[in-house]
Amino acid sequence: MIKYLLATSILIVSLTFSARDVFGEVSVDDTSPAFSLLGSDGKTYTNEDFNGEKVIVIAWFPKAFTGGCTKECKSLRESGDLLRGYQVAYFTASVDPAEKNAEFAKSLDLDYPILSDPSKTFATQLGCLNDRGMSNRWTYYISKDNKILFIDKNVKADEHATAIAKKLDELGVEKK
Numbered sequence: 001m002i003k004y005l006l007a008t009s010i011l012i013v014s015l016t017f018s019a020r021d022v023f024g025e026v027s028v029d030d031t032s033p034a035f036s037l038l039g040s041d042g043k044t045y046t047n048e049d050f051n052g053e054k055v056i057v058i059a060w061f062p063k064a065f066t067g068g069c070t071k072e073c074k075s076l077r078e079s080g081d082l083l084r085g086y087q088v089a090y091f092t093a094s095v096d097p098a099e100k101n102a103e104f105a106k107s108l109d110l111d112y113p114i115l116s117d118p119s120k121t122f123a124t125q126l127g128c129l130n131d132r133g134m135s136n137r138w139t140y141y142i143s144k145d146n147k148i149l150f151i152d153k154n155v156k157a158d159e160h161a162t163a164i165a166k167k168l169d170e171l172g173v174e175k176k
Contacts, residue, residue: 025127028150032056032142033125038098039091039113040105047146050089055149055173056142057083057090057164058115060128060135061157064096064104068137072157077110079161087174090164091115095123095135139164141171 026032036046050056059076061069073092076083083090093115094101101114123129128138137157141149149171156163 024124026125026140026148026151028148030148032140032146032148033122035115035117035122037093037115037117037122039115040098040102040110041113042102043113045089045091045113045115047142050144051146052144053087055086055088055144055168055171057088057139057168058142059090059092059139059155059160059164060123060126061092061094061137062130062134064094064100064114065107068157069094069104070108072137072155072160073104073108073110073114075158075161076112076164077108079165080111082165083161083168085175086165086168087176088168093117093123093135095120095129095133141167 032047034047036044038044047056059072061072063069076090076092091113095117097118098116101116105114117123120129120133123135126140128136130136136153137155139152139155139160143149150167152163152167
């Protein structure tokens with residue numbers, strides 16, 4: 001009887017985690033979860049700050065001060081003029097502490113903020129938190145009315161800014 005209960009409990013836990021994996025991610029056309037995240041510039045950003053005015057692009061990366069994340073952040077810095085040509089607010093983000101992301105942004109001389117989600121709340125709500133407790137390298141495009149427009153799960157770090165601009169064109173995002 002104890003073996004049966006243990007096996008049943010393990011099965012229920014497994015199904016619960018499997019269901020979360022399947023249903024835990026937001027999808028295109030879903031409403032974006034609300035967020036309030038501290039940026040590397042010391043400001044707090046919320047999706048309400050941009051509702052009705054700008055599309056929001058959040059490019060998640062796994063860990064500050066690592067190779068791929070450095071390439072991704074530099075790509076957005078180096079092509080910032082291209083991205084600023086759209087009616088968009090763009091950020092990179094991670095679950096690293098705000099202090100670490102501020103140091104990382106300063107070391108790369110970034111001209112845009114890195115958002116920090118150390119509680120992992122927003123990353124979990126989006127479904128981009130991986131089994132190692134870091135975010136996947138996924139990028140979310142959120143419409144002016146707070147709907148998920150697109151999720152890029154195939155990010156190439158060193159050319160990400162041009163891919164974002166191309167996707168903004170495909171999505172019909174207004175240019176300034």
